[in-house]
Amino acid sequence: MGTFIQWKNFEALVPYATMFKEGLIVTVLMALLTVLLGFVLGLVLSVMRMSNFRPFLWLAHAFPGVFGFFERDKSGLLRDSGFLFHLGRFNPLSFLATAYVEIIRSTPVLVQVMVIYFGVFSQLFDLPNFKIFGFIAFDRFFPGVMALAMNSGAYLCEIIRSGLQSIDGGQTEAARSLGLSQLQNLRFIILPQAIKNILPAIANEFVTIIKESAVTYTIGVQDIMAMVQAIKSATYLIMEPLLVATGLYFCLCFPLSKLIAYIERRMSRGDRR
Amino acid sequence: MIGDKLIQVRDLKKYYNRGAIKALDGVTVDIDRGDVMVVIGPSGSGKSTFLRSLNLLEMPTGGSIIFDGVDITKPKTKNAEGKLVKVDIDQHRQKMGMVFQHFNLFPHMTIMDNMTLAPIQVKHMNRAEAEKKAQGLLERVGLGDRAGAYPIQLSGGQKQRIAIVRALMMEPEVMLFDEPTSALDPEMVGEVLEVMKELAQEGMTMVVVTHEMGFAREVGSRVLFMADGKLLEQGSPADIFGNPQNPRLQDFLSKVL
Ligand SMILES: Nc1ncnc2c1ncn2[C@@H]1O[C@H](COP(=O)(O)OP(=O)(O)OP(=O)(O)O)[C@@H](O)[C@H]1O
Ligand SMILES: [Mg+2]
Numbered sequence: 001m002g003t004f005i006q007w008k009n010f011e012a013l014v015p016y017a018t019m020f021k022e023g024l025i026v027t028v029l030m031a032l033l034t035v036l037l038g039f040v041l042g043l044v045l046s047v048m049r050m051s052n053f054r055p056f057l058w059l060a061h062a063f064p065g066v067f068g069f070f071e072r073d074k075s076g077l078l079r080d081s082g083f084l085f086h087l088g089r090f091n092p093l094s095f096l097a098t099a100y101v102e103i104i105r106s107t108p109v110l111v112q113v114m115v116i117y118f119g120v121f122s123q124l125f126d127l128p129n130f131k132i133f134g135f136i137a138f139d140r141f142f143p144g145v146m147a148l149a150m151n152s153g154a155y156l157c158e159i160i161r162s163g164l165q166s167i168d169g170g171q172t173e174a175a176r177s178l179g180l181s182q183l184q185n186l187r188f189i190i191l192p193q194a195i196k197n198i199l200p201a202i203a204n205e206f207v208t209i210i211k212e213s214a215v216t217y218t219i220g221v222q223d224i225m226a227m228v229q230a231i232k233s234a235t236y237l238i239m240e241p242l243l244v245a246t247g248l249y250f251c252l253c254f255p256l257s258k259l260i261a262y263i264e265r266r267m268s269r270g271d272r273r
Numbered sequence: 274m275i276g277d278k279l280i281q282v283r284d285l286k287k288y289y290n291r292g293a294i295k296a297l298d299g300v301t302v303d304i305d306r307g308d309v310m311v312v313i314g315p316s317g318s319g320k321s322t323f324l325r326s327l328n329l330l331e332m333p334t335g336g337s338i339i340f341d342g343v344d345i346t347k348p349k350t351k352n353a354e355g356k357l358v359k360v361d362i363d364q365h366r367q368k369m370g371m372v373f374q375h376f377n378l379f380p381h382m383t384i385m386d387n388m389t390l391a392p393i394q395v396k397h398m399n400r401a402e403a404e405k406k407a408q409g410l411l412e413r414v415g416l417g418d419r420a421g422a423y424p425i426q427l428s429g430g431q432k433q434r435i436a437i438v439r440a441l442m443m444e445p446e447v448m449l450f451d452e453p454t455s456a457l458d459p460e461m462v463g464e465v466l467e468v469m470k471e472l473a474q475e476g477m478t479m480v481v482v483t484h485e486m487g488f489a490r491e492v493g494s495r496v497l498f499m500a501d502g503k504l505l506e507q508g509s510p511a512d513i514f515g516n517p518q519n520p521r522l523q524d525f526l527s528k529v530l
Binding site for chain 1: 289332367379395436
């Protein structure tokens with residue numbers, strides 16, 4: 001205890017190589033599943049946020065005689081301000097999605113992971129306790145992935161949304177003036193251009209998740225960080241396993257982000273063709 | 274078919290900031306089939322707003338736009354049997370081609386795909402037919418060999434000619450132009466105006482916002498003068514340029530001519 005970092009201490013870690021390997025697999029698998037589920041959630045949230053679901057305006061259009069006042073004032077002019085204007089524009093789907101995104105983005109991921117695990121999974125569900133590949137405890141791994149995905153979905157929603165909104169408004173105007181519907185505009189004009197911004201950002205989010213997933217050791221997910229804790233209890237070494245973990249995270253994240261940056265550069269070069 | 278009303282604009286208003294800005298302040302005008310209506314006026318007078326309201330890229334605050342007999346500013350209209358049906362703006366926009374100052378070609382598509390996308394997706398034209406039609410139009414504007422190029426490979430004048438024929442692919446009943454030559458280098462203005470002139474001579478109904486007074490005089494069938502969101506004077510090019518009545522118009526002409 002209290003030893004300086006020493007080479008022989010690293011040699012003492014050799015028997016634990018399998019544990020690091022398993023931790024590495026858990027971390028990567030967790031990050032992959034998180035970004036996948038997070039993407040689905042982000043897609044749903046961004047569709048909600050950008051939807052045109054406005055019940056009061058719908059009423060105004062469907063029954064102009066009765067509910068027209070949501071859209072137009074007494075002299076029949078379109079409202080552009082005031083309480084009724086905002087009520088008319090009120091979009092409950094967008095409101096819910098926005099609230100979710102803001103709550104997630106304004107609270108620590110550690111708190112979210114704990115709330116999901118202790119508040120939701122250990123209270124409401126009885127998760128089967130089997131092991132994936134013989135070493136991944138499902139009843140810890142699954143809540144960990146769910147919590148991270150719920151966190152990441154909020155960020156991915158913003159990535160998708162800002163990617164779509166980064167496309168010049170003139171593109172939509174041109175498409176709509178040719179008679180393309182909103183959906184056709186999205187599919188043929190906006191998405192193909194936005195995907196070049198969105199894909200690299202999603203890949204970067206994957207790198208972020210690899211790092212953030214370390215917090216899930218607090219709910220017993222057997223990831224890289226959990227292995228450091230386990231080895232510490234067994235050997236009373238802390239700095240050496242931590243350095244190994246640092247190396248593992250770095251070797252995962254650094255080449256990945258360089259690769260993403262490279263692909264991003266190549267894709268934007270294609271633009272200037 | 275001259276004299277047949279295509280678009281009737283009635284007391285059109287567009288307000289911003291609770292009416293503090295009146296971009297359009299009660300514009301009433303008829304656009305007949307075959308008209309080449311040129312809209313002139315000082316900057317900020319509401320010319321773009323007027324044009325963009327016609328196909329509801331801007332939703333007007335008040336007034337109405339009756340296009341082909343349907344008031345497109347209202348959510349519902351009476352159909353032939355007198356039943357109330359929803360106004361489908363996508364359907365009306367197909368019949369109004371629009372050309373923008375900054376071309377707005379789709380950069381991720383070839384010229385051919387730019388031109389055939391809407392006919393194929395919206396009008397369900399088959400691809401071979403659409404491509405044949407596009408090739409014909411490209412040849413008419415002298416760009417028959419550029420079908421496979423991407424917009425970035427073209428000059429401004431070429432892009433704008435493409436934008437015009439892209440809109441023509443939908444066989445619109447009226448073409449709207451918002452300062453189509455303002456973003457072009459001077460040596461490219463002529464080639465675009467030439468295409469527009471030919472279009473006018475073929476009888477296309479056109480509404481053109483432009484600062485090219487030569488074009489207004491030579492090609493226009495009617496000229497509208499706008500200032501402060503109002504239509505202050507309208508008439509034949511000869512009247513507007515030769516015998517302007519409104520002092521604002523006289524002042525404007527003395528500055529631009
Ligand atoms: N979104 C907006 N919010 C507030 N004011 C606006 C908006 N769009 C336009 N305006 C105002 O409406 C008025 C008319 O604008 P518009 O673009 O139609 O003028 P224009 O005649 O086309 O001018 P230009 O010759 O410069 O193109 C201007 O005073 C402009 O500032
Ligand atoms: Mg303008």
